[in-house]
Amino acid sequence: MDHTLGNRRGAMLMVIGAAAFTLNDTCLKALSAHLPxxxxxxxxxxxxxxxxGMLAFAFGHMRFxxxxxxxxxxxxxxxxxxxxxxLFVTALFHMELANATAIMQAMPIVMTVVGALWLKEKVGWRRTLATLVGFIGVLMIVHPGTDNFNIYSLFALATVATVSIRDLAARRMSANVPSIFAAWSAASAVAIVCGAGSIFEDWQPVSGTSVILLFGAMAFVMTGYIMSVMAVRVGxxxxxxxxxxxxxxxxxxxGYLVFGDLPNGLEFAxxxxxxxxxxxILLRERSLEKED
Incomplete structure (x- = not known):
């Protein structure tokens, strides 16, 4: 496939995937009014x-x-x-959707730090400066020490650190492990851990609205996963x-249409x-790859 065409398709798929993940978050946040x-x-x-699991079996990737x-x-x-x-859904249940989403955009910044400290990757002064500026941006969203500070912002920040560990582990896996098997294992872990946690909660009846939102969350998160994987394969x-x-x-x-929330001036900045x-950081990495 032509690189230009592949990149265009990949960009479109990535936009769809990113939107789908955020729509999944929207459904989950809406569920906070109905279920624990x-x-x-x-x-x-x-x-x-x-x-x-069904997809893994269908593609012959359910092997151990x-x-x-x-x-x-x-x-x-x-x-x-x-x-x-x-961590993230706890934050999502208690803070504005846009702010939780924005904090998660710090992933490239955190991964740059992880790459420098643990993978011993060379990070020049430009990316180092961009990393520091990015962390200032995160502080502007979280604004600790002010009346608007939300303790659950720290949960979102902890999510970024935890996802970095997840991605670092995925990066170290051999090519023998299919992506869909890794995703199935992760989904199973979420079900097991949260099933154990739900024992200590008072379960609520699952209404028709909750069922729609749950199926929406499942459909969107699956779409996000498939689109993001396809995006990096064609582009x-x-x-x-x-x-x-x-x-x-x-x-x-x-956040505005569903929950009536908008970031304030400092948070938006x-x-x-x-x-x-x-x-x-992403564009700088691309430039360095071309130079190599």
Whole structure:
């Protein structure tokens, strides 16, 4: 496939995937008015486990003959996914959708730090400066020490750290582990961990509205996963990755339309700073790859 055409298709798929993930978050936040946290994640986790399991069987990827090293990484990735789900949805239940989405856009910034500290990757002064500016943007969104500070912003920040661990484990896996199997393992871990957590909650009746929102969450998160995987397979990762920032625009729009929330001036400026820093880091990495 022509690189230009592939990149265009990849960009479109990444935008769809990013939007789908944010629509999943919208459904989950709406569910906070109907169901408790662990019950919500358990029910969604069971649905995702069943669907991903069927897909893995259909494509012949439901196999278990992996090395001990790969199994360790699968376990770390799956546990990190479960912890990240609990942390992020806890934040989502208690803060504005746009702000929670914006904090998650700090992933390229955090991964730059992870790459420098743990993977010993060379990070020049430009990316170092962009990383520092990005963290300032995060502080503008979280604004600690003010009356507007929401303790649940720290849960969102902890999610970014946990997702970094998840992605680092995925990065170290061998090519023998299919992506869909890794996703199935993670969905299973979410269902198990949140099922255990739901024992200590008072389960609520699942109304018709809750069923619609749960199926919406499952459909959107599956769409997000499939689209994002397809995006990096038809287009260059360095080109399509920046288009994941479409999720922030969707988050601001859905936050206003569904929940009547909008970021204040400082938070909106922080969103812009985080996205600009992340884009610079991604584009700088692409430039360095071309030089190599």
């Amino acid at each position: 946290l662990f019950q919500t994640l358990f029910l969604r986790g069971v649905g995702n486990t069943i669907i991903l 003959s992996y090395s001990r090293h790969d199994w360790m990484l699968i376990g770390i990735r799956s546990l990190a996914e479960a912890v990240a789900a609990v 260059e990762i360095s080109f399509v990755s920046p288009f994941r920032y479409a999720s922030l625009l969707v988050g601001i729009t859905m 922080g969103c812009v700073v985080v996205v600009a820093s992340g884009l610079f």
